Amino acid sequence: MYIDIRMSVCNTEEGTYMKELNKLSEKLKKEIDASIEVTETRGAVRLEGTVKDWDSVIKAGEKAAELPYRGVINDIQANGIDSSKERKAELKDSKLSGLKMDVMVIGGGIIGCSIARELAKYNLDILLVDKESDLGLHQSSRNDGMVHPGVMPKPGTKKAYYNVRGNEMYAAIAKDLNVKYRTIGTYVMFENKVIDVLARSLIKRAERNRVKGVRHVSRKQILENEPNISDSVVGGIYMPTTGVCPPYEMTIAMGESAVINGAKISLSTQVTGMQIENGKIHSVNTNRGNVFPKIVINAAGLFSDMIAQMAGDRFFTIHPRKGQVALLDKEKGRLLDSVVSIVSLNSAFQKTKGGGLVKTADGNILVGPSAYEQPYKEDYSTDYEDIDRVLSKNLRYIKGLEKKDVITYLAGTRAATYKEDFIVEESLYISNLIHAAGIQSPGYASAPAIALDIAEMAIKKAKEYRQVIKKESFIKERKGITRVAGMDNESRQKFIEQNQDYGKILCRCEEISKGEILDAVNSPVPALTVDAVKRRTRAGMGRCQGGFCKPLIAEIIHQETGIEIESILSKGGGLQ
């Protein structure tokens, strides 16, 4: 049976599960550490204590998640580990001081930006803030850009619901926003006939999640589309609806579209506190002044638990699940045209899909990601061992891929909750707070569907105090930065005739013109660092990794904005 759990919030009356709670307490004290205390608060299990290592923290949290509470607050500390480390926005000014708005969206990732755009369809005042100097710098630029089909999430979860709905919405939105989107499909491949059992259960799961077209394919059928698969593959499951879409471009496009339609975005703006009055957020403190929103949306990703805490509504804990990926030279892109992975009985249905090979929308092959627990939300360091593991595990799926094809690698962390499901709901205790929290993979695919529902919740709240109408002036299209080298010669010629800068190539590896760089610097959410330009245009993403174009781009930003070169080159730079 298909369950629609949209907008459902399950709360637990205090004391309902005392027996289970006591049992958990005994178990954790015995198996993990005697210091662990188990209590219940606002329908969630809360754990406290001190244990020897991070694995024990995670293990305790996972055990607690087995209870039928709506969340797990895991405050257990691991000896010698300060997991609360966070990059802070260093800027201090009063740019936003005293500002009033209908909706404040906290977090400028794909979720926050999608919500801001959805709300910008109405006559509402919107402010989106993000602590970083650009949009989408955490999960949203640190994933594989895959729009998952929605087979893997457990049926009946919000993950399953939003993933499948979001996937169906993607192609049209990408078209409106002028972002590349390709439906490429996934082959989950098997090396052993015995796995037919697994295949059947995957197909069943797809049916329960209402994913269209998932079917059994023979080795021969896979070979028709993927002639380079490993000789060991005997067959697999094909999921035709998998898409790819460059995640940073999509996030920025969503944000720009919101700005074009009247929303304000304030970057380098960090929420530092909230004043709660009569069960309501009265004001929100930031490093750029205190603001007075009527409605607050928590889309703070890895820090969504901290935002909930500031509002006095914490019922979950985010534990960062790290992953590392490697990117191969575009030249090898021709060897693959979809997403492939090989599953064994052991690897199926684990929390992560275990990684695979993804042909990105830009034509590179992406390898990974890995998935492991570690304490730091913003630890984006890579290490040789993990990247090597990811490569050793996955490269063998496609003949012709080698470790030396790697041009770069990167890491990200997933904002996982112990319940492993998305939190898309109105706060039970704070009347003007809405959570879009705990959103990790497949959050990118789910974003448009989540945004629809969150906007509906916000509009309902707004209607309590004002009239809300759909704007006729809403512009759904966004032009974006035109990739001139991708045009046919005639259109390219016209473009250059109109503006000569489109004829001057600055990034030789990706063939990006000076005109495109200038477009990025002067876009609705301006790119003020070399990295921000890179994310918008791909300049510097090629073989030389910016060796030739970095100084040229830095100089253009400097000339256009007057920002100092040091700031333009830095990671958190470009502050204005």
Add this chain to the structure above:
Amino acid sequence: MIEFDVVTIGSGPAGLAAAIELSRQGVAHVVIERESKSGGILKQCIHDGFGLHRFNERLTGPEYAGRFLDEAIEKGVEIWNDTFVSKIEKDDGFILTLVNSEKGVFKIKVKAIILANGCRERTGKQINIHGTRPAGIYTAGTAQYFINIQGYMPFNKCVILGSGDIGLIMARRLTLEGAEVLGVYEAKDSPSGLTRNISQCLEDFNVPLYLSKTVTKVFGEDYLEGVQVMSVDKDIRPIEGTDEYVACDTLILSVGLIPENELAKSLDIPLDSRTKGPVVDEKLMTMQDGVFSCGNALHVNDLVDYVSESGETAAKNAAEYAKQKNRVARSVTDVNYNNEDFLYIVPQKISREAEGKVKFYFRSADIKENSTVNIRAGGKTIFKRKYNVLRPPEMEAVEIELSGEGEITFELI
């Protein structure tokens, strides 16, 4: 569509030398240059030491390039600057799709192509540096551009990884510009750069050189804060327990150069896995008839004089090729050598009918003392030279007279 006999892609020391030679040969030709100014990488090499072989003088990079550019202008060579080769297609000759601000997208047709588009630097990712991704990590050439061309100096406390020539030169340059250079780290057990650069750039400025040590990890969020350095074994594998932390705000990478051959690859031209440049015959013609390669696009040279010399060789042969009315198919054979003796030899092939003087460039696989290079062709030794020492960083060149022997073997004794 405008037609030319020959197009030269790139106007650095190889391309300019080629273009001047093409004018001498009297063929219709044009040079395509993607940058605003000609001269290639020499524009930013403001140190001296260029042109010792050719001019018997110690010129700076811009001076060396200037001499060629002056001669090219004097000869009326046509150089299209700020013009990018977007595509090459094979026709009965070749059709190049070019892009620039003035003309937009346009095509030219040529009989022969000289690839003289130089090389690029290897990046940190390609040598497995891990850790965070802060600002402050630059390849040596990029840092050199910031300082010498743009006049920016965002470098204070520097670690240099790799003892290639540009790394050594940057150690001196950064020191002169007021930065503190903490040391040059080299994973191999001997320096990669020229001996004269070790003495003039490091020893003269008291910059320490650490051999068999490499950077394995970087630290810092917005800006670089420090690097982890480890000793490595002879297979360049880090040795556990040898890690040390070096605080710095700049990491300069001088970890190798790779010939730029994306255009060659787009024409399916086979590359030599050792040089990373195209496989060529004694005419410096690639395995695609009509496409020639020279300079650092062919193999990475350590002296610019050889770069220009190969440009001239390619140009002579490209002009001859363009003039030919009836072309006969080539028959080429491998230049034989032992991988353990030689790192590489260019040209990699000779045609069976090759006659006359042919220049070979080679590097030894290791440091070889008191050894003799013996070259055999047609069953006899045709060349013999004794070397006190051969080092991989120092390229050697020999000129041999061939008389259609149809095969050739290099030996190191």
